[in-house]
C-alpha cells in the first residue's frame with residue numbers, strides 16, 4: 466500500500482474508519498513516481514511541448530513562462546531553444562530543482578499570484594498543472610493577465626472522457642480537478658483564452674500509467690495517485706474515464 470501522498474480520506478475495509486491519513490509529499494514529489502515520469506512530470510514528456518512549439522512557431526527570443534514548471538524539464542528545453550524562458554512552481558522542492566537545472570530562470574510562485582507584469586509573455590505553458598490547482602479560476606485569471614493580447618497559452622492536461630466534474634477523484638489525486646473537455650474549454654474561454662487547437666493524446670497517459678504500474682507495483686496504486694482514493698478505501702473501485710489532451714489557446718485582443 467502507498468505510504469506517500471498528501472492527505473487521504475479513507476474507510477478501511479474492516480469497518481474501523483473513516484479516517485484521514487496524511488503525509489506532506491505530493492504525488493509529483495514522490496521518488497517512485499519520478500522514476501516513472503522522468504524529469505518531465507507528465508504524460509507525453511517533451512513530445513507534446515515540441516508539438517505545441519511546431520504549431521505555434523514562436524519567434525526566437527520570445528518571452529515564455531512555464532507555469533507550474535515542476536523540475537524544469539520544459540524550462541530547460543525552452544531556454545536551450547533560445548527563448549527568454551522563466552518558470553515558476555508552488556513547490557519549494559521542485560522550484561529549487563528547476564533553478565538548479567536553469568539557474569536564474571526559476572522561482573517559487575503560486576499560479577494565482579504570478580510575480581510578473583501584465584502582458585509580460587508571448588506564451589505560457591501549463592503542462593499537467595490546471596487539474597492540480599487548488600484554485601484554478603484564480604490561476605487562469607493570472608495566466609491570462611500575463612499573456613500579451615494575441616499571445617498563446619499551451620495547456621496539456623488530464624480531462625474526463627466521460628463523467629461529471631469531480632469524478633476524477635478527490636484531494637491530492639492528480640485528476641481531482643479534471644473536467645470534461647467542453648467544460649475545460651468553456652472555462653478557458655471565460656478567461657479570454659478560447660482554444661484554437663485541441664488534440665487527444667490519451668495514448669501518452671496509457672504509456673505513463675504502464676510505467677507507473679512497474680514502479681509502484683500495481684494498477685490500484687496508480688489509480689490512487691490519479692484519483693486520491695487509496696487502495697482499500699471507499700470509492701477505490703470507481704474508474705474515472707481519464708484522457709489526456711493538448712489545447713492551444715489564443716488570448717483575445
Ligand SMILES: C[S@@+](CC[C@H](N)C(=O)[O-])C[C@H]1O[C@@H](n2cnc3c(N)ncnc32)[C@H](O)[C@@H]1O
Nearest residue numbers: 493505506507533534535554555556575576592
Ligand atoms: C504534474 S506536475 C507537472 C510539472 C511540470 N509542468 C511538468 O510537466 O514536468 C504539477 C505541478 O504543478 C505544480 N503546482 C500545483 N499547484 C500549483 C500552484 N497553485 N501554483 C503553481 N504551481 C502549482 C506542482 O508543484 C507540480 O510541479
